[in-house]
Amino acid sequence: MATSTTHGNGSAPTLPDARPPLPRAPSPEGEITRFLGWFSLGLGVPQTLAPGRVNRLIGVRDDASSRIWQRVVGVRELAAAAGIFGRPRPAGWLWARVAGDIKDLALLGVAWRNQEQRTRRLAAAAASVAGITAVDAFAAARMSRLPADVTKDPSFRVKASTTVRRGPDELYAFWHDFANLPRFMAHLEAVETRQDGTSHWRATGPAGMKLEWDAEIVSDRPGELIAWRTLPGAEVVHSGIVGFVRAPGERGTEVHVDIEYAPPAGKAGSIIGKLFGEEPELQVRDDLRRFKQVIETGEIVRSDGTPEGTEARRLVAQRPARPLERSSS
């Protein structure tokens, strides 16, 4: 079992190129975060370069001390902007912005107590900072909840492979009969193939959450590969390819799977996160492990500690290695 595609012989097709393109949708977390990054930049540049003008604009007395404070705050804003644009998953920088906002409110509070400066402008500035604090907190909280692997890249890709002691034609045929897939794919409940060649997939997520989608085959080469893509309206948008490559010697067939999931957006995003946890590769690797078990041994291999057979969650939550109670059978 391997997680990157390596081929046993030089003539093997390069599978990733054959994977169908994925429909993309922007994620709301990403949009808000980018807005906040530009906001930090827009504030930080004038604060650092022209602190006097900013002081007058927000109604603070313009003197040497307040200009130094403007520059300090400006440098902080520039750092936040760099952090937000430079990091794949800038939750930490967003929280830093929240902390900065609170400090800004405190500074404005100090200014407020000074009678000379109590103007409408100061009130407006305080209201603006309070508003942006709310947005910062919202974005930081959303970004913190997203699994790391989901936010690293707008979409994410899972690759896994295994070698099965059978010929490519037999493995291709077994996989192509989609009704077989739930026998080794832990989350799938059923797959029905329609007259027109499209298929309907039903899966169960954590806590019994039901997920459904339609898919179509976009490339089909008997004994070699099957590529598929979800149809519009799918709850888990993805495309994938499974390739069958004869292994060298008498070693059977290498099975390579390469799946790309759409960027997480709304419900589907959090569903993918929950389905795969922090390690989306584990699920696909375990599915392939079970595929090999079913083909080679005729069934899923079970132990007392892992009665359902290979499953990602069992790696952390084992039951004791002793027979199950009769009632749980």
Next chain:
Amino acid sequence: MRANVWSGRNRVQVENVPDPKIMSSRDAIVKISSTAICGSDLHMYDGYMPTMRKGDILGHEFMGEVVETGRDVGTLSVGDRVVVPFPIACGNCNACRNEMYSVCENSNPNAGLAEKMMGHSPCGIFGYTHMLGGYAGGQAEYARVPFADVGPIKIENDLPDEKVLFLSDIFPTGYMGAELCDIQPGDVIAVWGAGPVGQFAIASAKLLGAERVIAIDRFGYRLAMARDEAGADDIIDYEQADVLATLNEMTGGRGPDACIDAVGMEGHHSHVALHAYDRVKHAARMETDRPHALREAIVSCRPGGTISIIGAYGGMVDKFPIGAAVNKSLTFKMGQCHVHRYLRPLLDRIENGEIDPSFVITHKLGLDDTPRGYEMFKNKEDNCEKVVLKP
């Protein structure tokens, strides 16, 4: 049923647990007539094996009577008397087809855990951590045997349990250790560790034609057994003698042609400071294994010779004398025993009277006395060499 379960470091207890049942069509249920405590059980008892859970049934050396079979087990019938090999192997994957049963590619449902530590997973093993499958073990009245059409060997003679039980692990393990040495006429073989596996490595080296076998240990009664029962020609008590110097003297300065490490991860060193160094690192989990025997074997081995490792190791070692190994052109061979390949040939040797494996047994206890057996075996009380349990 009654079963011996792990309940923490230095704690095992016999409890009532549910009876096993058939979980798949290739399973059999065996009513256990004899089972044993293995040296590798002590690694879990001592708390050095990760991924144990309270309530795990221990034990991987057992035999008994088939009382139920899954519908696809054509090779066994209810009433058959069988010995069960400790590695669980599917018989269908590339590893099994190449008779590398202990690296079966399918029998560990928790292969993902093992891959994190070792890159790839070995086979599942009865009663031997969750990383190696989470299978209930055989220190119990009954056990579920997966892939029962592949593993168990039928015993169709009237030999007592004591003579065939050790086909499950320690006899084939010791035998494989000797076989890996590729013994040639005139070869001198040194065996570190005169525990049960070491005894069978010594006896097997003699069976395979070694000119001379030297046993190394620190317990007089074990060395006496090695000499008087297993057939060692010479013995070295490493607390009394310098092993390297003694081996050189015994071999005309050449060093042994092959060295067998039958000690494994919880080795001892005669030098107090060196032992303390590894003991502390081991206890602090900075080093998972204490490789004294292995280090000494590497340094002692003749240039061009072979190191055969059958002692149980779990993780990492340090101060590994790789320079000595490379510059002396040593060959390393090792592995958990591929028990299935040795069952028939070794049963033949027992039936022919070439060896009686029961010589290692020093204690027979009822299953309920298992915790006492662990303590005796661990502390080498009452000259304990091998404990057989009768459920």
